Amino acid sequence: MYNFSAANTGHDSGIGVPRPELPPGKTVMIVDDQVTIRRIVASYFSHQACSHPVEQAFDGATALMSLRINIERIGLVVSDWEMSPVTGLQFLRLLRADKDERFRNMSFLMLADRLTEPQIRLAMTAGVDALLAKEGSALANDQPVPPLQFLQRRV
Incomplete structure (x- = not known):
């Protein structure tokens, strides 16, 4: 159905999750309304995976304001x-439609509680780079994160 690939996503972190290739000093922004998630x-990206600084936001609107700054x-x-008030999908669409190329x-x-076929299509159409289902994953139990489903970068 969909061609998922981890081939162009960077190095393996040792627990089956491709590590993002971020330049030194770049920050990972985590946007979720649940503080536990x-x-x-944040722990995964700042310690286990890539030792990058982490910034957090509780919704898409707050994240968008922070990104602009x-x-x-x-x-x-x-x-x-x-x-x-702004969902992750709306936030993604706002980013992809912005006049700023960055x-x-x-x-x-x-991240999604579950990934259905229609959700995958919506996310791909909106320009997502990777999807991770939280349901049934070790993410919710503070265990090593299961392999991510990375999508081919849109052209």
Whole structure:
């Protein structure tokens, strides 16, 4: 159905999760309305995976405001799908439609409680770079994160 690949996603972190290739000093922005998930993902990216600084936001609107101020520092956005008032999908669409090319080209990993076929299509159409289902994954249990499903970067 969909061609998922980890071939162009960087190095393996040792637990089966490709490590993002971020330039030194770049920050990972984590956007999730659940503080526990933000902490788990922040721990993974700041300690286990790549030792990059982490910035957190509780929804897409807050993240967008922060990105506008800190665009030079941010190298990757990791966002939950279901948030309000701006969902992860809406946030992604806003980035991809922005006049600033840095927003349009920002690496974006989407977290979702479950991934259905229609959600995968929506995310791909919106320009997501990677998807990770939280349901049934070790992410919710503070265990090593299962392999990510990386999509081919859109052209």
